[in-house]
Amino acid sequence: MAVTEMLRMEEVSRIYRRGRLEVRALDRISLALAVGDFAALCGPSGSGKTTILNLVGCLDLPDDGRIFIEGGDIASLSSAALAALRRDRIGFVFQSYNLIPVLTAAENAGFVLELQGRPRAGIRQRVEEVLVEVGLSGLGNRRPDDLSGGQQQRVAIARALAPEPAIILADEPTANVDSATAAGLLDLMERLNAEKGITFLFSTHDERVMQRARRLLHLRDGRLV
Amino acid sequence: MDNIFLLKTGWRSIWRNRRRTLITLSSVAFGLLVSVTFTGSADYAYTNMIDTSATMGFGHVTVAAAGYNRAPSPSLVLSGCDLVLAAAVKSGVRAARLRIVAQAMLAAGGRSSGGEVMGIDPAVETGGFNVFLRDIVRGRMFTPAETRGALVGEVMARRLKLVPGRRLVYTTTDRHGEMVSGVARISGIFRTGVSGVDNGVVVLPLARLRQVLGYGRDEASFAALFLADQRQSRIVRNSLARHFTGIGREILTWRETQADLAGLIAMDRAGNYLMQFLIWLLVAAGIFNTMQMSVMERRRQFGIMQAVGMAPRWIFFLVMAEALWLGVCGLAVGVVVTLPCYLYLRHVGLNLETLIGNDYSAAGVLVDPVLRLRLFPETGLVIVGFLFFIVLAAGVYPGLVAARTRPIAAMRQR
Ligand SMILES: Nc1ncnc2c1ncn2[C@@H]1O[C@H](COP(=O)(O)OP(=O)(O)OP(=O)(O)O)[C@@H](O)[C@H]1O
Numbered sequence: 164m165a166v167t168e169m170l171r172m173e174e175v176s177r178i179y180r181r182g183r184l185e186v187r188a189l190d191r192i193s194l195a196l197a198v199g200d201f202a203a204l205c206g207p208s209g210s211g212k213t214t215i216l217n218l219v220g221c222l223d224l225p226d227d228g229r230i231f232i233e234g235g236d237i238a239s240l241s242s243a244a245l246a247a248l249r250r251d252r253i254g255f256v257f258q259s260y261n262l263i264p265v266l267t268a269a270e271n272a273g274f275v276l277e278l279q280g281r282p283r284a285g286i287r288q289r290v291e292e293v294l295v296e297v298g299l300s301g302l303g304n305r306r307p308d309d310l311s312g313g314q315q316q317r318v319a320i321a322r323a324l325a326p327e328p329a330i331i332l333a334d335e336p337t338a339n340v341d342s343a344t345a346a347g348l349l350d351l352m353e354r355l356n357a358e359k360g361i362t363f364l365f366s367t368h369d370e371r372v373m374q375r376a377r378r379l380l381h382l383r384d385g386r387l388v
Numbered sequence: 389m390d391n392i393f394l395l396k397t398g399w400r401s402i403w404r405n406r407r408r409t410l411i412t413l414s415s416v417a418f419g420l421l422v423s424v425t426f427t428g429s430a431d432y433a434y435t436n437m438i439d440t441s442a443t444m445g446f447g448h449v450t451v452a453a454a455g456y457n458r459a460p461s462p463s464l465v466l467s468g469c470d471l472v473l474a475a476a477v478k479s480g481v482r483a484a485r486l487r488i489v490a491q492a493m494l495a496a497g498g499r500s501s502g503g504e505v506m507g508i509d510p511a512v513e514t515g516g517f518n519v520f521l522r523d524i525v526r527g528r529m530f531t532p533a534e535t536r537g538a539l540v541g542e543v544m545a546r547r548l549k550l551v552p553g554r555r556l557v558y559t560t561t562d563r564h565g566e567m568v569s570g571v572a573r574i575s576g577i578f579r580t581g582v583s584g585v586d587n588g589v590v591v592l593p594l595a596r597l598r599q600v601l602g603y604g605r606d607e608a609s610f611a612a613l614f615l616a617d618q619r620q621s622r623i624v625r626n627s628l629a630r631h632f633t634g635i636g637r638e639i640l641t642w643r644e645t646q647a648d649l650a651g652l653i654a655m656d657r658a659g660n661y662l663m664q665f666l667i668w669l670l671v672a673a674g675i676f677n678t679m680q681m682s683v684m685e686r687r688r689q690f691g692i693m694q695a696v697g698m699a700p701r702w703i704f705f706l707v708m709a710e711a712l713w714l715g716v717c718g719l720a721v722g723v724v725v726t727l728p729c730y731l732y733l734r735h736v737g738l739n740l741e742t743l744i745g746n747d748y749s750a751a752g753v754l755v756d757p758v759l760r761l762r763l764f765p766e767t768g769l770v771i772v773g774f775l776f777f778i779v780l781a782a783g784v785y786p787g788l789v790a791a792r793t794r795p796i797a798a799m800r801q802r
């Protein structure tokens with residue numbers, strides 16, 4: 164297996180059951196991302212974008228098929244090991260309300276580092292670095308409520324970035340901001356991808372965002388098209 | 389993740405909703421105030437009743453001939469009294485007094501009445517350990533020189549038309565069961581407020597009663613031992629028991645000599661604890677409810693925390709850190725509110741005379757109409773510890789709910 168493979172899904176299906184109703188959210192999806200990919204999942208609402216990100220992010224388990232992260236089959240991992248994998252190798256950016264409201268921007272950015280149990284001084288230094296990286300230096304002491312939507316997303320990216328993950332998963336990271344802010348966020352992600360080699364997989368149904376992706380994965384009704 | 393980070397996050401989280409937190413804190417504070425008032429007034433009243441009851445004869449700890457408590461009789465004689473007193477002093481009692489008690493027929497001026505004679509030593513007895521001396525309302529205590537002096541209760545004095553200076557004849561049985569009598573001259577009249585006592589007890593000189601009953605110099609019915617703190621009764625009893633095992637003596641605490649009082653206190657205490665338990669349950673339910681609400685409101689936040697790799701265990705600890713702060717702050721507020729109330733009621737008291745009157749007695753002991761508090765330090769600690777435990781316990785289930793948040797489900801609802 165090539166070490167340059169970031170993740171692979173083989174014939175993955177995910178079926179939601181609600182009573183007698185079955186929703187086949189993903190239908191035998193197979194895809195692979197290489198290290199350093201900058202890929203977008205796109206498709207209409209309900210096509211399965213969030214479902215894929217949840218599976219790849221080890222927040223959910225497939226009903227069928229196999230998922231490999233950096234060559235390892237996640238089905239073989241305990242829930243503690245999955246939590247550690249999420250903490251150490253995967254960064255998450257959600258659509259909105261990503262942050263812990265009682266923590267400052269800097270504390271939010273350092274949250275995963277706290278989880279990792281890194282020493283205080285190391286955390287402070289790393290947080291300063293990533294806040295500069297996402298263009299928020301000087302705003303570290305603000306609470307999320309005192310930041311704009313775009314700034315909040317940057318803090319979320321800083322939090323994802325701080326532990327130097329292999330991949331950042333972003334579920335419609337630009338859906339709740341205006342287009343200029345969205346462009347700025349994409350510039351940032353692109354730069355992090357280019358400079359740090361971090362793999363990005365994000366979802367969107369915004370045409371302008373799709374154009375920025377180097378790889379487009381089109382989804383419709385749980386299938387890649 | 390370290391504890392300081394948890395405590396910091398927990399601290400800020402409780403202040404996200406200030407109003408709710410203030411309500412929670414006041415309910416903890418209220419619980420403390422109620423507990424301290426309930427327990428403090430009970431502890432004060434019990435101690436008061438026990439101490440008063442002790443001064444009516446038997447002391448906090450009593451040394452008597454074996455079998456005396458079950459069936460008191462002049463033929464059950466405690467001998468070696470000097471040794472007993474010496475041992476008592478060694479085990480740290482505040483005072484030790486010898487007494488002779490016997491059922492007697494009392495007669496004066498053609499009238500008679502049943503009652504009890506109690507011999508005490510006028511050379512050593514004081515009002516501090518003897519309610520009859522303390523409560524003299526007419527005349528005075530007989531001196532050691534007045535070998536035929538006597539104190540009589542107010543009610544009996546009225547019935548037998550006794551005033552200081554009048555003669556009183558008492559008839560009883562001696563140590564061999566023979567009828568004997570003696571003559572006394574009334575020196576003083578006491579009023580304890582407990583009608584059975586004021587109508588029944590005649591206090592006589594110990595030496596005189598020894599002669600009449602045929603007791604030796606070193607003999608009495610029992611030794612009454614007084615302690616600085618009634619709660620030490622068992623300890624003192626046990627330490628004395630080590631001296632006196634198996635030589636025909638029994639060593640009793642007030643619980644045995646004043647079984648009625650002990651029963652009353654036990655009942656009252658149980659009722660008191662039940663009340664407090666119910667109040668604590670209410671406090672706990674309130675805290676549980678607010679914590680549960682605050683956890684449900686933050687499902688998305690807990691979902692995100694888990695998604696980025698926070699172990700469920702730590703989310704549980706985070707909620708417990710909030711409970712910890714609520715407990716600490718609630719008790720701090722509680723102490724600030726309770727302390728002035730406590731100090732006032734401890735040193736000044738609240739006069740309830742108009743509500744309960746001033747002659748209410750229970751189990752043969754007069755009840756003080758003034759509401760006062762006295763909290764033993766260890767009881768205070770138990771209350772604080774228990775309230776703290778209650779608050780933490782109220783946080784456990786919300787903590788588990790938070791820890792069990794499924795990230796995907798939590799995130800789907802906005
Ligand atoms: N927990 C669930 N229970 C039942 N059905 C679900 C659940 N989660 C997702 N679905 C269904 O699975 C399908 C795919 O959902 P998914 O959220 O992955 O779509 P999406 O592409 O992210 O849509 P959107 O653009 O609206 O976010 C949809 O039909 C959705 O209703």
Ligand SMILES: [Mg+2]
Pocket residue numbers: 212213214334
């Ligand atoms: Mg979605």
